[in-house]
Structure formats: C-alpha cells, structure tokens
Amino acid sequence: MDKNMTDMGILNELSELISLRMKSFFELTHDTKWIEHKAHTDYDLWFVQSGIVTITIDGFEHTANPGDVVFFYPGVPYMAAASNKGCRFIYIHFDFEIGKQERILNDFQLSGVIPQELIREEAILFGKAFTQSNLLRSIPGNRLYLKACLTAVIAKIIELHGLGQYTGTFLNGRTSRKVQSNLDVLQPVFKYVNNNLHKSIKINELAAFVGISEKYFITYFKKALGITPGQYIYQIKMNRAREYLNEKKYTIQQIANLLGYPDPFTFSKSFKKYYNVAPSKFE
Structure with missing residues (x-):
C-alpha cells in the first residue's frame, strides 16, 4: 500500500x-x-x-x-x-x-x-x-x-x-511538528492494532513495537494523536463493529469473537456505550 x-x-x-x-x-x-x-x-x-x-x-x-x-x-x-x-x-x-x-x-x-x-x-x-x-x-x-x-x-x-495526486510544497519536505510527536513512528502500531482486533491488545505490546517504555508510549501516543492508545483501540473496534453489523453476515457472538471480546454481553455493553443503542437494534 x-x-x-x-x-x-x-x-x-x-x-x-x-x-x-x-x-x-x-x-x-x-x-x-x-x-x-x-x-x-x-x-x-x-x-x-x-x-x-x-x-x-x-x-x-x-x-x-x-x-x-x-x-x-x-x-x-x-x-x-x-x-x-x-x-x-x-x-x-x-x-x-x-x-x-x-x-x-x-x-x-x-x-x-x-x-x-x-x-x-x-x-x-x-x-x-x-x-x-x-x-x-x-x-x-x-x-x-x-x-x-x-x-x-x-x-x-x-x-x-x-491518492498521490497532490503534495504540498510550502515546507519543501519538512514537517512543521516536532519529531517527538510524529505519526510516522506509530505506523507499526496502527498496523498491529488492525491485524489483531480479534484478541485483547495490551498497551505494553504496542510500546514494544516502537521500542519505548509503556509510560512514555502512552504520553507519546496522546501527544501525537490527541487520544490515548486505549481510546484509539476502542474507536477502531467500534468502527469495525459497525461495518460487520451493516454487512449482516455475522451474529453478535461472531462479531464479539472477531473483535476480541470475551463474550457477546461484554461486546454489547461496549457497543451500546459508544452508539447508545444495542448492536441487535443497530441499523
């Protein structure tokens, strides 16, 4: 890609x-x-x-x-x-x-x-x-x-x-943000999360991908992206849950498994907290 x-x-x-x-x-x-x-x-x-x-x-x-x-x-x-x-x-x-x-x-x-x-x-x-x-x-x-x-x-x-059809030239390839908050460092983390939504993702696992301590990783992540790693994982899971429900190919149990939840009840509770509606009534 x-x-x-x-x-x-x-x-x-x-x-x-x-x-x-x-x-x-x-x-x-x-x-x-x-x-x-x-x-x-x-x-x-x-x-x-x-x-x-x-x-x-x-x-x-x-x-x-x-x-x-x-x-x-x-x-x-x-x-x-x-x-x-x-x-x-x-x-x-x-x-x-x-x-x-x-x-x-x-x-x-x-x-x-x-x-x-x-x-x-x-x-x-x-x-x-x-x-x-x-x-x-x-x-x-x-x-x-x-x-x-x-x-x-x-x-x-x-x-x-x-799409590669336009690149701004004002900065001549430079970045206007400091290196310590650059999103490029987090690309392996984003990829790992996308590929492992079916299981419980630990923050220390993500920190290991960028070679820094868990404490500093959380600080770095929030500074770079504006939200915590936990909020990011939750957002991605809710995005996928919505997509799975719209496809109408999976049961609530299957979606819970696909997104790493231990059971349908835990998934439903998490989904309702985000969308304010149970997944069984989501349209």
Whole structure:
C-alpha cells in the first residue's frame, strides 16, 4: 500500500473524533502595492478569486492563480504579494483537531498551492456558500452550510494527498511538528492494532513495537494523536463493529469473537456505550 494512503487512513478511522472550528472569514482585495509578511496562528485557506498571488517561504517562490486554493500551516513565516493587476481572495482561519491534538494535519505534506483543476468543484461550492452566508446572514443553517463546504474542501485536499495526486510544497519536505510527536513512528502500531482486533491488545505490546517504555508510549501516543492508545483501540473496534453489523453476515457472538471480546454481553455493553443503542437494534 502507498505510504500516503497508510498515513491518511488514520483520519478516516478517527473521523468521528475530528472537530473543525471556523474562526474568521472574509474577502479581501489588494492593489499592486500589497505585500504581507506574516505567520498564522491557526490553519488558513485562501481561495484566489482574481489576480495572481506570489507566496515566498524559505526563499522559494510559489504562485497562486485564480481558482487555486492556498493552504497555510500555523507558525510558518511567509511573504505574499499581488501581481501587477492586484488580487482578490477569500480567506478563512480555522482549527482542525482530533481529541487534544490541534495540529494533526501538520504531520502531512498538505501546505501549499492546490491547483484549480484538482479542487475546482469544492472551491466553487465554498465560494457560493461564502457569498450566501454574507448576503443572507439571518437565514438559519447558512453558517453550518459554510462549515460543511469548508469540510468538503479539506477532505478533498486530504483525498488528493492520500491518492498521490497532490503534495504540498510550502515546507519543501519538512514537517512543521516536532519529531517527538510524529505519526510516522506509530505506523507499526496502527498496523498491529488492525491485524489483531480479534484478541485483547495490551498497551505494553504496542510500546514494544516502537521500542519505548509503556509510560512514555502512552504520553507519546496522546501527544501525537490527541487520544490515548486505549481510546484509539476502542474507536477502531467500534468502527469495525459497525461495518460487520451493516454487512449482516455475522451474529453478535461472531462479531464479539472477531473483535476480541470475551463474550457477546461484554461486546454489547461496549457497543451500546459508544452508539447508545444495542448492536441487535443497530441499523
């Protein structure tokens, strides 16, 4: 399997734990004299509407054309300038997190200019939602719809990266997160959990895969992923339980065995705690 697909898979598995918060959004028009030196404190997307924007990071110049989407990571200094005709773009500041990990996207090479031909549909949808949100602010659901469209844009960027169709170039292959919280170290752990859901998984077994003590492993895992190893295992088991029930091929007893529960009662109790419904009544 492609490394990117393996990496991005964690965002699928933990999608129900992801929270997205829009902080501010606005449309800006700049003349030819505009130059901006800045580093954002949160995630930032620019939807270029007209003109050409030049972004310089670490001495490398990047160009964004109308229809392109520009993705900035927090804490990365840049210089931006307009072309000789000025520029106009919609920006949005947002937070994207899993559990307590507010910078989960920093582990992936997403920061850069996404060409319009790769994200045209999602960018247009967001632009329309933005216009509607400004014109019809009193209409219930407008802000929620804008958030849904932003989610679609981010999901598309993640999909493009996972499929190997896009890699951000702003960081030039570097990671903006410290090594001690990098998800790459945990890849063997994710694989082991997926392959051993049929049995009781011990935390010390997982720690052994990365060669560190159990205590430090728990700290490292939570810092990297925003949740504890136990929460991760529980989430994966509940994901699989839902899939097995939807397939309608297995009994409750069989699913309990497939997921390493000692008996159907223990599995049912765990399932109901998560989904608020017994597995026998799940639809």
